Amino acid sequence: xxxxxxxxxxxxxxxxxxxxxxxxxxxxxxxxxxxxxxxxxxxxxxxxxxxxxxxxxxxxxxxxxxxxxxxxxxxxxxxxxxxxxxxxxxx
Numbered sequence: 391x392x393x394x395x396x397x398x399x400x401x402x403x404x405x406x407x408x409x410x411x412x413x414x415x416x417x418x419x420x421x422x423x424x425x426x427x428x429x430x431x432x433x434x435x436x437x438x439x440x441x442x443x444x445x446x447x448x449x450x451x452x453x454x455x456x457x458x459x460x461x462x463x464x465x466x467x468x469x470x471x472x473x474x475x476x477x478x479x480x481x
Contacts, residue, residue, distance in 0.1 A: 407470045409452065409463065410442040416461050430458035
């Protein structure tokens with residue numbers, strides 16, 4: 391009996407969003423260290439590094455990170471999932 395892996399909706403649709411990478415990119419863009427984010431979200435610096443390696447995180451934590459970085463990661467996820475279009479950047 392072959393056991394096939396159960397596909398989640400994300401895998402079926404081919405949507406692959408690594409939230410830790412998105413957060414890391416925004417931290418680098420703002421030229422802020424992990425220690426700064428740790429202080430802003432009231433956790434240890436080593437926990438920030440763990441967050442940056444995660445493919446998914448709790449929505450409350452993502453909300454705290456979004457507020458700290460003044461960046462709407464939820465909007466990025468909506469774009470990645472096809473629920474919204476990426477806003478056009480001003481030239």
